[in-house]
Amino acid sequence: MILGIETSCDECSASVVKHEANSTVQVMSLATFSQIQIHQPYGGVVPEIASRNHLETINQMIDQALEDAHVHPHELEAIAVTNRPGLVGALLVGVSAAKALSYALDKPLIPVHHLEGHAASVYLEESPLKVREEIFLPMILAIISGGHTNLYCVTHLPEFWPKDFLKKSLIGRSRDDAAGEAFDKTAKILGFPYPGGVWIDRIAQTGNPKAFALPRALSQKTTLDFSFSGLKTAVALLTEKLKGQGILESELPHLCASVQEAIVDALISKIFLAVQEYRCQTLAVVGGVAANSRLRSRLNLEWKTAGLVHSPYFPKMAYCTDNAAMIAAAGAFRFRQGHFLKRDDFLTLNAIANPEV
Ligand code: KG4
Ligand code: ZN
Numbered sequence: 001m002i003l004g005i006e007t008s009c010d011e012c013s014a015s016v017v018k019h020e021a022n023s024t025v026q027v028m029s030l031a032t033f034s035q036i037q038i039h040q041p042y043g044g045v046v047p048e049i050a051s052r053n054h055l056e057t058i059n060q061m062i063d064q065a066l067e068d069a070h071v072h073p074h075e076l077e078a079i080a081v082t083n084r085p086g087l088v089g090a091l092l093v094g095v096s097a098a099k100a101l102s103y104a105l106d107k108p109l110i111p112v113h114h115l116e117g118h119a120a121s122v123y124l125e126e127s128p129l130k131v132r133e134e135i136f137l138p139m140i141l142a143i144i145s146g147g148h149t150n151l152y153c154v155t156h157l158p159e160f161w162p163k164d165f166l167k168k169s170l171i172g173r174s175r176d177d178a179a180g181e182a183f184d185k186t187a188k189i190l191g192f193p194y195p196g197g198v199w200i201d202r203i204a205q206t207g208n209p210k211a212f213a214l215p216r217a218l219s220q221k222t223t224l225d226f227s228f229s230g231l232k233t234a235v236a237l238l239t240e241k242l243k244g245q246g247i248l249e250s251e252l253p254h255l256c257a258s259v260q261e262a263i264v265d266a267l268i269s270k271i272f273l274a275v276q277e278y279r280c281q282t283l284a285v286v287g288g289v290a291a292n293s294r295l296r297s298r299l300n301l302e303w304k305t306a307g308l309v310h311s312p313y314f315p316k317m318a319y320c321t322d323n324a325a326m327i328a329a330a331g332a333f334r335f336r337q338g339h340f341l342k343r344d345d346f347l348t349l350n351a352i353a354n355p356e357v
Contacts, residue, residue: 001028001071002335003079003101004328005062007054007094008086008114009147010035010045013324014061016069016076017124019332023157027125027325029068030318031061036195043194044184051089058097065324073105078340080110080331082117084352091351099346108340110331111349114322115150115166118143120330121319122284123158136282136310140274141169144267144295145287145322146180146195149173149226151270153278158333171278172224172270179263180289182228186235186259190252200256201292207257209294212238214262216269224270224277231262264295268302275308283312290320 006013013032017025035053039045066073081098083091095111102109119141141152151172162168177185180197187196192203214234217227238255242248248255267289275283283303289295299312319326334340341349 001069001076002110002328002332003062003065003076004112004324004326004331005058005079005081005094005098006114006117006322006324006327007058007090008082009090009322010039010050011322012054012057012061013322014058014065015324015328016065016071017325017328017332019329019336023123023159025120025124025325025329025332028071029065030323030325031064031068032318032323033057033061040193043188045087047087047089050087051093054090054093058093061324062097062101073101076105076107078102078108078110078331078335079105080112080328080335082114082327083111083349084113084355086114086351086353088351088353091353095349095351099349102346103343106343108335108342109346109349110334110340112327112330112334113166113355114327115143115148116161116330117326118145118286119152119154119166120158120333121286121315121323121326122313124315124319124325124329138278138280139282139284140271140278140280142267142271142283142285143287144179144285144289146184147178148287149179149228149267151224151274153274153280158330159336161333163339171274172226174226174228175218176227176229177232179226179228179267180287182231182263183259183289185232189232189236189239190255195288197289197292200260201294203253204257204260204294205253207253207255209257209261211251211254212258214238214258216262216266219266219269221273224274226266226270228263228266231259235259260292260294264292264298267295268298271299272302272306281308282310285312285314286320288321290314291317
C-alpha cells in the first residue's frame with residue numbers, strides 16, 4: 001500500500017492505493033481539497049495563497065486518506081509525492097510533508113513527476129481496461145489540462161516504463177497555451193469566472209459552433225503539435241466588435257460554441273493523426289479538459305465512424321483532475337522498479353518548478 005500526496009497547483013490531495021496484478025491499482029481512499037473558490041476572486045491561481053492554503057489542509061487530507069482506507073501509517077509500504085513540475089511553493093508543502101512522514105515512519109520516499117501521475121490515472125481501479133483485464137498497447141494518451149496539452153504514444157505497461165518515459169513517448173505538445181488555458185483565457189475575456197472551461201461548455205450547449213470563424217493553428221498534417229495562443233486574440237477582437245454592436249450578450253452562446261469547436265477541432269484532428277501515424281487502437285484522454293462534453297461526444301462518434309474498436313477511454317472525473325490517487329499509482333509502479341529514496345537520501349529531495357523531462 002502506498003500513500004500519495006499531490007500539491008502541485010490548487011488541489012491539496014492525499015490517497016492510499018493498493019498495487020494489484022495486471023498493472024491495476026485499487027484506490028482505497030482519496031481526500032482532495034480544491035482551492036478553486038479561494039482563487040476565484042483573483043481570476044486565476046495566486047501561488048502564495050495556494051501554498052499557504054496547502055499548509056493549512058495537507059495534514060487533514062493525509063489523516064482523512066489514512067482513516068478512509070482503514071490503514072495505520074505503519075502498514076504503508078512507501079510514500080509517493082509530486083515533486084515536479086508545478087508551483088514551487090505549493091510543491092514544497094507536499095514534499096516537506098512527505099519527507100517528515102517518511103522520516104518519522106522510516107518508509108521509502110518516491111518522488112513522482114506530475115505528468116507521469118496523469119499517465120498512471122489510466123490504470124486506476126474504475127478503468128474499463130481493467131474490467132477487460134487487458135491493456136491494449138500501443139495507446140495514444142492525451143493529457144489535456146490547464147497546464148499541459150501533450151500527446152504520448154504509450155508502448156509499455158507502467159511497470160516497464162523507462163525512467164525517461166515521458167520524454168521518450170512524447171509525440172506532440174502545445175507550443176504555447178494549453179487547451180485548458182485557452183478555455184480559461186477566452187472565458188475571462190467573455191466575463192466568466194475562473195476556471196472558465198466549464199462555463200464555455202455549459203453556455204455553448206445552446207449555441208451554433210459554426211456561427212463564428214475562429215482560427216485553427218498548425219492545421220497541417222506534418223505536425224502533432226498544437227498552438228492555442230492566437231485564439232484568445234481573435235476572441236478578444238471579436239468580443240470588442242460584438243460589444244460595439246450591442247449584441248455580445250445575445251451572441252454569447254454562439255461565441256462559446258464557436259470557441260469550444262475551435263479548441264475541440266484542433267484536439268481531435270491531432271489525436272486522429274497520432275492514432276493513424278502510430279497505428280494505435282486505444283485512446284485515453286485525461287486532465288481537466290477531458291470533462292468537456294463536446295470533446296467527449298465528438299470523439300466517441302468519430303472514433304466509431306473511423307471503425308476503431310475500443311472506445312476512447314476517459315477515467316472517472318475525480319481521477320482526471322489533479323488528485324493524489326494517480327500520484328500514488330505512478331509511485332507504486334516506480335516502487336516496483338526500485339526507484340525510491342531511502343531515509344539517508346531523501347532529505348536533499350527538492351521541489352522543481354520546470355524540470356527538463
Ligand atoms: O487537470 P486540471 O484539473 O488541472 C490542471 O491544470 O492540472 O485541469 C483544469 C482545466 C481548466 O483549464 C478548466 O477550465 C478545464 O480543465 N476544464 C474544462 C472543463 N472542465 C474543466 N474545459 C472545458 N470543458 C470543461 N467541461
Ligand atoms: Zn495536472
